[in-house]
Every structure is written in structure tokens, then in C-alpha cells.
Amino acid sequence: MPAAPPEWSDLRVFLAIARARSLGGAGRRLGQSQPTMGRRLRALEEAVGAKLFQRSSSGFSLTDEGEIMLRHAEVMEAEALALARELTGRDGSLEGVLRLTCSDWFGRIMLAPVIAEFQRLSPAVVVELLTDARIYSLARREADLVIRIASFDEPEVIARRLVTIGYGLYAKPGCWLPVAGDGAGCPLVVMDTGFGAMPDVAWLTRTFPKAHIAARSNNRDVQAQLCALGVGLAVLPIPLGDATAGIEKVELVSDPPSRDNWLGFHRDLRQLPRLRAFVDLLVARLSSR
Amino acid sequence: MPAAPPEWSDLRVFLAIARARSLGGAGRRLGQSQPTMGRRLRALEEAVGAKLFQRSSSGFSLTDEGEIMLRHAEVMEAEALALARELTGRDGSLEGVLRLTCSDWFGRIMLAPVIAEFQRLSPAVVVELLTDARIYSLARREADLVIRIASFDEPEVIARRLVTIGYGLYAKPGCWLPVAGDGAGCPLVVMDTGFGAMPDVAWLTRTFPKAHIAARSNNRDVQAQLCALGVGLAVLPIPLGDATAGIEKVELVSDPPSRDNWLGFHRDLRQLPRLRAFVDLLVARLSSR
DNA sequence: CATTACTCATTCATTTTTGAATGGATGCCT
DNA sequence: AGGCATCCATTCAAAAATGAATGAGTAATG
Structure with missing residues (x-):
């Protein structure tokens, strides 16, 4: 029962499986196929010499060893995400993708005009607006910029009151x-x-x-x-x-x-020019109203 | 200049290159070939959209982005090592590899008889004795058990005085x-x-x-x-x-x-049966002298 | 009870990744 | 200067990983 050092990319696969609780779901999230996920998981389990999931009829559930691996893999993931953020934060050019989330009406009524103007000013930036009820994670970089009613608790998030809506x-x-x-x-x-x-x-x-x-x-x-x-x-x-x-x-x-609307983004992105530029425009157009 | 999430296994390749300061050296350490290392590094650099190494005639040196990546990759590595240790620490069987290091004469004169006896008692454990001047890292699991003259500073190491040598x-x-x-x-x-x-x-x-x-x-x-x-x-x-x-x-x-000789091993391995068994035998045979 | 929508495992053709070999450049030592 | 070692880039055949398709099992639904 040897515990060889696991392949790092397999740890990412493991994380996805642990979260999706299915091979197919994990594959979808990672842009790979279900057989691949199964094979990678099998390889990982053989490498560490322990079953990581209990295969039951109602999906996969973690074994004790799986719980251990999950804890460590999550730390590694947090670090990989921090790395990605820090690298994009250094990207000095006014181009790339900017992902925003807010509520449906706010996106349609309040943000759409600002996005249109920003698009003319900075054509190389692709603004991606997701309106969704679920809360996107700034830490995971599911979004670069979040606008919502509640303020932000997380210390790594830079928050700012944007506009009061009556x-x-x-x-x-x-x-x-x-x-x-x-x-x-x-x-x-x-x-x-x-x-x-x-x-x-x-x-x-x-x-x-x-x-x-x-x-x-x-x-x-x-x-x-x-x-x-x-x-x-x-x-x-x-x-x-x-x-x-x-x-x-x-x-x-x-x-x-009336209610205050807040915007928030991750500290690591505060130097990102395309984010700064958009936030500046946003504040100029909305705060005055 | 997009900064896509880097492939985790490529981060390991990056770490090896950063340490070996050459593609060939890194490949040797990882058990892969020099062309592979070059290709993986190129893929990584394209993924993050930044050069990670400055190619000079005297080897590779890190760029600013490379330094950032190195810091995060090292954290990830530490976590992966902790994971591997924790998993082997749970291995309840009296089998597997046990890697020791000590000084040359100590291995030959003092340890060889103990190893021989342990081999008869626990034939399923393969004892691997490395005598080397360099200090092996318990954290990286370059060794499971270290015997040396100096004591141990690291809080994660369990140390114990083994024998006084005149x-x-x-x-x-x-x-x-x-x-x-x-x-x-x-x-x-x-x-x-x-x-x-x-x-x-x-x-x-x-x-x-x-x-x-x-x-x-x-x-x-x-x-x-x-x-x-x-x-x-x-x-x-x-x-x-x-x-x-x-x-x-x-x-x-x-x-x-005269000088005291100390043994040390990582906390995470303190429950490992094959390590416990060996340490017990070692203390029984050497401490009495 | 049949239907539907999920699962996961297996197979096999295809794509991707890999490493041995080679060539060229550079530094070092005699 | 010649000889030697070491470095990286490129080529190309072999090995490995992948995904579409298929089958089989299970749970929920009508």
C-alpha cells in the first residue's frame, strides 16, 4: 500500500469529482469526458494506494482518505487561484475579458448603457455580464466584478458603495x-x-x-x-x-x-487596468444619479 | 495577454526547471526528457501569457512573473507533500519502503546490524539506507528517518536522543x-x-x-x-x-x-507502523550500549 | 410497468504527448 | 586551438491519453 506522490493534475480532477459527486458532472466542468475522469481517478487511487470514494448507487462519497486529500487539494487550489489572479493583475494592457455579475434588472437597465459606452472606449476588452441568482465567487474568479445589494465581508475583497436605488x-x-x-x-x-x-x-x-x-x-x-x-x-x-x-x-x-448597491472585486485585481477603467466609468455614470 | 488557469502538472515542471536552472536537469529529476520539459514550459508560458524565464547563455533565470509563480508553486508543493505524508502516515500495514539517512560510518558500523535484524523480523519492509553528506529534507520526504549529530529545530520534526558516541x-x-x-x-x-x-x-x-x-x-x-x-x-x-x-x-x-546522536522523523509519520517498529528496535539495540 | 433520465464501465479509433536521436551553440579545461 | 562536456531546439516514430459510442444498471416519473 504505497503512497506515491500524486500527479498534480489528477488532484484537480479529484477536486472536480468530489464537488460534482459524479464523473460526468466533473468532466463537464473540466471540459473533459466522463471516461477520462474515471480513468484519472482510478490512476490516482492506485498511486496513493487507497480508495478515495465510496461508490454507492447514490453517487460518490468521500472515504477517510478522500477527506484528507480534499482538504489538501483545496489548499492547493486556493494557491493556484491566487497565482492566476496575481498574474492577471499584472497584465498592463487594456484588453482581455472582464466578467461581471449583478441582478437581472440592474444589468439590463443600469449596466447595459455603461457597457455599451465602455465597449466604444475600449474595444479590445470583452465584457461578459452574467445575471444569476447564485452568488459568484470572487476568490475563484468566477467573476472579476460583482455588483449586489449586500456589502462584502471577505477581507480580500475591495468593496465600494456604487449607487443608492430608490x-x-x-x-x-x-x-x-x-x-x-x-x-x-x-x-x-x-x-x-x-x-x-x-x-x-x-x-x-x-x-x-x-x-x-x-x-x-x-x-x-x-x-x-x-x-x-x-x-x-x-x-x-x-x-x-x-x-x-x-x-x-x-x-x-x-x-x-431605498437600498445601497455595492461593487466588489478581489484585491489581487486592483491594478488590472481594464477593471480600473470599467469601475471608473461605472462610478462616473452611476454615482451621480 | 490572457492569464488562463495553468495546468497543475505544468507547475510541477516549472518548479523543477526553476530549481535545476536547466531543462535537462529538471527532466532528470522528474524522470522525463529534456524536450518534454521544454515543451511543457512553453505551453505554460503561453497559457499564462508571460515569459517565466529569461533564457541567457548561463542558464535560465526567473522573470518577475516567474518569481510570482515560484512563490505560489512552492506553497502548492508543500501542500502536496503534506498530503502524501498524511496518507502514508495512515498506512497501517507493516510493509513498504523505509528510507533512512545517517553518516557513512554510523550506517556501516551501528545501523547495518540493526537493519539486518529488522529485515528478519519484518521482511515486507524494504529498508533503504542513504549515507550522504548533504542534509535530507524530512518535509520533502527525501527520508523518513534521519540520524545525525545535531538536534532538530523544526517544530514538525519529532526528535529523540539515540546514543552517545565516545x-x-x-x-x-x-x-x-x-x-x-x-x-x-x-x-x-x-x-x-x-x-x-x-x-x-x-x-x-x-x-x-x-x-x-x-x-x-x-x-x-x-x-x-x-x-x-x-x-x-x-x-x-x-x-x-x-x-x-x-x-x-x-x-x-x-x-x-563525546557526542550525542539524534534521530528525527516527521510528525505526520509518527503513526506509521513500519517506522515505529524500526525506531523501537533501533532504540532497544543502540540506547543500551 | 414502461419511460425517461440519470449514472458508470468498456471498447476502439483518433489525437496528443512523449523520448531517442541529431545538430548546433556555448563554456571549460588542457 | 583542440577536445570535451553541457546546454537547448528540432525531428519523427512509438507510446499514452483521450472521447464518441455503446451497454448496463438504477432511481424517479407517469
């Missing part, structure tokens, strides 16, 4: 005229429950305790669309509501709470 | 009869200068200030042999001197200082 209650004109403090008979379009307690939802239920929920979505664009189609009232970011045809802001004594 | 002055019978405090006309065989100030050399020059040095060697066995061939007097470990035919210990008012 929220308002929107309705299809002539449909309902809700009364603050009541709201009986008013249908509401609200955030998906998966998102937990959002301030605007709390404000809604407090302001219109007798209203009922007509639809939910995790997508603000969808909410706005539903509102325009007459499904119900919706609390929307004001830039989105104003940009949506067919709905109007309902003026009330109190508006929903 | 030293004596040896001579070919009838050749010289040195007088303590003088020693005029007496030729000496001493340790190589590369080893710096050794206590027995200091003792020699203090006891026989007028003696002259006839030969040097970094190898105690060679010193004993030279002494037996009549080249000169030598301070030798008593077990070695007594075991060498043709020389006798010269009795003096004061003997050279």
Missing part, C-alpha cells in the same frame, strides 16, 4: 388605488420566498396588511412585466419601474426603503 | 607516540574543512598544537582507512576505531569530547 410602488394605471394601511382586494407581485425577508416585502405587508399575493418571482424584470400585464401591484426599483412601459408609480405618504 | 585517538601501532601538549612531527587525518569547526578537530589542535595535517576527508570510514594505512593519527568514533583492523586507541590523559 424603490417605489408601481401599478398598471387605472387598475387599483390602494389605501395605505389597508390594501384590501389588492393583488401583489412580490419577491420569491427563496430570498428570505426582503425590506420591500416587509414594507409591503406592513403598508397593505389586507392585500393578497398574486404572484412571486425571483426576477425583478419578470415582476415588472407581470405588473404591466395587470397581475398586481409591485414594489420595483425606480429606474426599472420608470423604464417599464405601461406602469406608473403610485404616490403614497411613505415610499418603500 | 571518540578516541587512533593510531597504527608502533608508528607514533604523541605527547599531549606537543605533538611535533605527528601527521593527522582530520575532517574535511567543508564541515566547519568540529569539536574533535578543535580538541586535536588544542592537544597537539605542533602536529601537522596529513590528509582530510569528509568520510569517517576513509579517515579510519587512512589511519590504518599509516598516513597519520585520527580521532574516530570509538565503535568505528575498534572495528577497524590495524589501528589501536591511544590512551591519553584526556579523551576527545
Whole structure:
């Protein structure tokens, strides 16, 4: 039962398998095939002289030796990622890919004009905008720049308040005229429950305790669309509501709470010219509003 | 100038090249060929989009990017080594390879009998004894067990005093009869200068200030042999001197200082049965003397 | 119970990687 | 200056790794 030094690239394969809990899934993530993953894993297990996964009908699960390997492989991966970041951080040219993530409506309404302008200013930079509910990892470089409502805890992330977004209650004109403090008979379009307690939802239920929920979505664009189609009232970011045809802001004594939007990127990329240039433009165009 | 995530196995190649400062040397160390090393390095440089080495006539030297990569690759290597150690440390069987290093004479005179006995007791363990002047790294697992005169500083090494070795002055019978405090006309065989100030050399020059040095060697066995061939007097470990035919210990008012020999192994291997078994036998056979 | 959508293992043709051999350049020692 | 060793780049045949296809097993779904 010898424990020969494992091939480093096989450790990456191991990591992918441990995360995907399947050979096919790991292969997809690594851009390789399922048979290859199986063979590399077998080779790795033979090299270290121990089974790393328990093959059960419900996928692969780590053995004790696999747990040990996972811990160390994760440290190695963190180091490899730090290396990649530090090297791209040194790239002095205004070219390459810049990957951003934010919420759907924010990307469409707020970011798209800035991206278009940036594209004219720096044609060699390819901006890649991903709108997705899941949180992208700056450490893993799943994204270079994240814009979101919550601030950032991680010390390695440079965060900055970008813009405060006001929220308002929107309705299809002539449909309902809700009364603050009541709201009986008013249908509401609200955030998906998966998102937990959002301030605007709390404000809604407090302001219109007798209203009922007509639809939910995790997508603000969808909410706005539903509102325009007459499904119900919706609390929307004001830039989105104003940009949506067919709905109007309902003026009330109190508006929903506004929210700060933050941007964040990894320390190691703070010298990256294309990132700096984009952030500068972003701040110039959005902070003033 | 994109900085794609580098292939992990290429990072190992990079490390070897950075250390050997040549493609051929790196290939030898990794058990691969020189063209392969060149191609892998080229692929790595293309992947990260930066030259990693400055090719000069006097070998490869690291660029700034190379220095960055070296730092991170070394962290990854340390982690891979820790992984390998932790996995072998879990190997519960009394089989496999056990790699030891010590000084030449100590291996021949002191260890060989113990190894022979251990081989009879545990035939499935292959003991590998390397006698070499250079210091083997326990962290890199160049050796599982080190025996040497100096103790160990590293916190991850488990050290233990094994045996105290007395030293004596040896001579070919009838050749010289040195007088303590003088020693005029007496030729000496001493340790190589590369080893710096050794206590027995200091003792020699203090006891026989007028003696002259006839030969040097970094190898105690060679010193004993030279002494037996009549080249000169030598301070030798008593077990070695007594075991060498043709020389006798010269009795003096004061003997050279004796020295403690220490053994050390890595924490991660402390549960390794074959190591425990060998250390136990070693202590039983040598500590009593 | 059949269907569908997953798994993973095996096979085999193809692609990629590898190393021995060779040539040329450079430094070192006699 | 000649001889010798060592370095790297290139070539090309052999070896190794790969992926599409296939089969078989399992769990969820209708």
C-alpha cells in the first residue's frame, strides 16, 4: 500500500469529482469526458494506494482518505487561484475579458448603457455580464466584478458603495388605488420566498396588511412585466419601474426603503487596468444619479 | 495577454526547471526528457501569457512573473507533500519502503546490524539506507528517518536522543607516540574543512598544537582507512576505531569530547507502523550500549 | 410497468504527448 | 586551438491519453 506522490493534475480532477459527486458532472466542468475522469481517478487511487470514494448507487462519497486529500487539494487550489489572479493583475494592457455579475434588472437597465459606452472606449476588452441568482465567487474568479445589494465581508475583497436605488410602488394605471394601511382586494407581485425577508416585502405587508399575493418571482424584470400585464401591484426599483412601459408609480405618504448597491472585486485585481477603467466609468455614470 | 488557469502538472515542471536552472536537469529529476520539459514550459508560458524565464547563455533565470509563480508553486508543493505524508502516515500495514539517512560510518558500523535484524523480523519492509553528506529534507520526504549529530529545530520534526558516541585517538601501532601538549612531527587525518569547526578537530589542535595535517576527508570510514594505512593519527568514533583492523586507541590523559546522536522523523509519520517498529528496535539495540 | 433520465464501465479509433536521436551553440579545461 | 562536456531546439516514430459510442444498471416519473 504505497503512497506515491500524486500527479498534480489528477488532484484537480479529484477536486472536480468530489464537488460534482459524479464523473460526468466533473468532466463537464473540466471540459473533459466522463471516461477520462474515471480513468484519472482510478490512476490516482492506485498511486496513493487507497480508495478515495465510496461508490454507492447514490453517487460518490468521500472515504477517510478522500477527506484528507480534499482538504489538501483545496489548499492547493486556493494557491493556484491566487497565482492566476496575481498574474492577471499584472497584465498592463487594456484588453482581455472582464466578467461581471449583478441582478437581472440592474444589468439590463443600469449596466447595459455603461457597457455599451465602455465597449466604444475600449474595444479590445470583452465584457461578459452574467445575471444569476447564485452568488459568484470572487476568490475563484468566477467573476472579476460583482455588483449586489449586500456589502462584502471577505477581507480580500475591495468593496465600494456604487449607487443608492430608490424603490417605489408601481401599478398598471387605472387598475387599483390602494389605501395605505389597508390594501384590501389588492393583488401583489412580490419577491420569491427563496430570498428570505426582503425590506420591500416587509414594507409591503406592513403598508397593505389586507392585500393578497398574486404572484412571486425571483426576477425583478419578470415582476415588472407581470405588473404591466395587470397581475398586481409591485414594489420595483425606480429606474426599472420608470423604464417599464405601461406602469406608473403610485404616490403614497411613505415610499418603500431605498437600498445601497455595492461593487466588489478581489484585491489581487486592483491594478488590472481594464477593471480600473470599467469601475471608473461605472462610478462616473452611476454615482451621480 | 490572457492569464488562463495553468495546468497543475505544468507547475510541477516549472518548479523543477526553476530549481535545476536547466531543462535537462529538471527532466532528470522528474524522470522525463529534456524536450518534454521544454515543451511543457512553453505551453505554460503561453497559457499564462508571460515569459517565466529569461533564457541567457548561463542558464535560465526567473522573470518577475516567474518569481510570482515560484512563490505560489512552492506553497502548492508543500501542500502536496503534506498530503502524501498524511496518507502514508495512515498506512497501517507493516510493509513498504523505509528510507533512512545517517553518516557513512554510523550506517556501516551501528545501523547495518540493526537493519539486518529488522529485515528478519519484518521482511515486507524494504529498508533503504542513504549515507550522504548533504542534509535530507524530512518535509520533502527525501527520508523518513534521519540520524545525525545535531538536534532538530523544526517544530514538525519529532526528535529523540539515540546514543552517545565516545571518540578516541587512533593510531597504527608502533608508528607514533604523541605527547599531549606537543605533538611535533605527528601527521593527522582530520575532517574535511567543508564541515566547519568540529569539536574533535578543535580538541586535536588544542592537544597537539605542533602536529601537522596529513590528509582530510569528509568520510569517517576513509579517515579510519587512512589511519590504518599509516598516513597519520585520527580521532574516530570509538565503535568505528575498534572495528577497524590495524589501528589501536591511544590512551591519553584526556579523551576527545563525546557526542550525542539524534534521530528525527516527521510528525505526520509518527503513526506509521513500519517506522515505529524500526525506531523501537533501533532504540532497544543502540540506547543500551 | 414502461419511460425517461440519470449514472458508470468498456471498447476502439483518433489525437496528443512523449523520448531517442541529431545538430548546433556555448563554456571549460588542457 | 583542440577536445570535451553541457546546454537547448528540432525531428519523427512509438507510446499514452483521450472521447464518441455503446451497454448496463438504477432511481424517479407517469
